[in-house]
Amino acid sequence: MLSLPLFTFPPITLSHHPSKPLSPTLLLRRRHHQLCFRPSPDLSSACATAQSVIVEEEEDVGAGEEETLPAGLRRDLMPDHVAVIMDGNRRWARMRGLPSGSGYEAGVRALRVLVKLCCRWGIRVLTVFAFSSDNWFRPKVEVDFLMNLLERGMNDELDNFLRENIRISSIGDSSKLPDPIQGLITDAEERTKHNSGLQLIVAVSYSGKY
């Protein structure tokens, strides 16, 4: 089982965009598997560029072929592996007087944009920390909502993963997930296992122990 290291150094947190709940903490795995933390201007501009693309989310952000990087980003400084902690969804919704569910749905939309950007910018691996072991202790209605969102996401996106050459894998204690979701994840892992593009690792029911 893969494990995602947890870091104690100050995380780089993207400032909230006024309309999108993407506040990921980025953990960068540089080439040659050396872990490092780069609060560099290059990273800032990567974040700024990502945010400006998220603003244009409603426009088509096609995955397409790997492309020339936007101004300010340098190919030799791009990480191989980006990991995102997908929190802040409820806070984002609360700040706008919306129910938590709207925050989670917006989080999923932001995730779609992030996946497309990783494909376009040549990131090899994207890990998203989507549901922690502690999240099981949230109110049942909220857990059910998230499980439903996960199930819909896996169903809706599989064709896209196949078309875009994205390989899906998951980490975490999947035995706690409802059976249909376990089945969907296993199926997606199996059907995409030979894909050679972006590897999308979804950490669900994950605690750092798995």
Ligand SMILES: CC(C)=CCC/C(C)=C/CC/C(C)=C/COP(=O)(O)OP(=O)(O)O
């Ligand atoms: C499993 C699934 C459907 C993944 C899709 C992506 C997504 C929206 C993940 C967020 C899940 C989550 C419980 C985040 C925790 O912070 P929070 O945003 O609930 O709370 P906070 O605002 O208090 O940090």
